Amino acid sequence: MKDTYWEGETETMDRRALQALQLHRLNETIASARNSDFYRGKLPVRVERLEEIETLPFTTKQDLRDSFPAGMVAVPKEDLVRLHSSSGTTGRATVVYHTKRDIDVWADLCARSMYMTGMRNTDVFQNMMGYGLFTGGLGLHYGAERLGALTIPASSGNSKRQIRLMCDFHTTAFHITPSYALHLYGVFCEEGVDPKRDLPLRIALLGAEPYSEGTRRKIEKLYGIDAFNSYGLSEMSGPGVAFECTYKEGMHVWEDAFLLEVIDPKTGTPLTDGDEGELVFTTLRREGMPLIRYRTGDIASVNRKGCPCGRTHRRISRIKGRSDDMLIIKGVNIYPMQIEKILMDIPEVGNNYLIEIDTVDYLDTLVVKIEVGQKTFHGTISELEGLKRRITDLLRTEILIHPKVVLVEHGSLPPSEGKAVRVIDRRGEK
Amino acid sequence: MASQVTVFVENRPGRISKVTRVLADNELNIRAITISDMGEYGLINVVTNDPDRAEEVLRKEGLTVSRKYVIGVMMEDKPGSLADIAEFLHKKEINVANAYGFILKEGARAVLIIEVDDFTHAERVLKKGGFHTLTKEELENL
């Protein structure tokens, strides 16, 4: 047992005891949150049962923005040691503050997550996520050090240097975005290094962007490693909210630190396990800035079935989409992320696509426009028609709607950098 | 070896004139041009006097271009010439993916451009059959 778990007692705690612990910590959180400007007067003194969480108000991203810069801080300023802030591409930035103990708890949760994937203190961990205000880098950096792994704070970018570091220091585990992992493999080939043969790599921690099971398998095959899916958000400190164990069937949410609910994004009504809905989290161990019923906007389902790994913390599915992005086409709920994941898997497509929804003869139509670039084109119709058919079949299987795939010239779609608009809904324009 | 450039274009007004204009501006002569129309998009195949430059200038314009070797078969401009070649290819079991022709001088000579899967094999068979296939230089100097 000592070898399997980082904090065995907590990770395998029976559900009843875990819920009692949650109730205790929820009341601590409420008491602390009542000290902040934002929650003052909005919360009861305490709750008697865990289910009473449903009577507490939600907290939204907009609330976070409106409380800028420090309306949700619940402790005296001198107790705060760190802040992380979102880039604030739309509207005002969101800021999360941490006390010394918050950083400590966060590091522990990250260490626990990494240990769960099989990482040990004998590993050499190369962290290829951005450091700085973005939480992905620092979160797992502290986690890896807590775990005792030799940590290389490589940060993102500079592929040749990444490869050199891996070769020089015999990296065994790395933290990377899936798209960068695929890109980096191409650089490996150019450099004449076969990561599978020439490096002792064994574990990749993937995060920070949506990707499909197919992409995971591809990365595992190319590098000859195990790749693990992770979930986190800066509002819940960052990475280390949920992580996959070696069974890779859903991500265990650390329920001793986060109270998880799934709600209907339209009505706010709590759903039962197994139903797809919006994830809502309440921090249970954060002093600096406790958050009550924070609406993540992320759509997933919860699996309460026991996991063969022995951990009792429930698992969430891959994130299916963002609640704000949900489209209803021909009566079917569709998230652009579902389409995105599929297109990302097709190397000829990459990021150059646009989704258009329209009404033709009173019926919804879904058009996916794909740019034909030099890489895709070898002068034959059969190749282009084959690509169209492949995309159509993959999409139909995933979203159960027959899309129309249209090939367009290179450069005719809006550029893919940043948060370009990839979905245009023309219904209702007429 | 003769070659053609193939350009991917959306089926909207002005795309063919765009391609031909770029070639004209760069003083390239178009020997032959065909369009495979697939509805929402099409492929423009162009044989020019300088395929290397044609590919380069079209790419520079941001167009998606591919280069393909084709066989240019010289034939007499008279009834039955085309049928002779077609029959010969059929007999030799050479599958033609695309074909188009152009006349060099009325009543004298014409060139048939054919796209095949196995370029080297087809060219060898045609030469052996007594047909004259054009070299790169011949095509440039037509």
Ligand SMILES: [Zn+2]
């Ligand atoms: Zn498990």
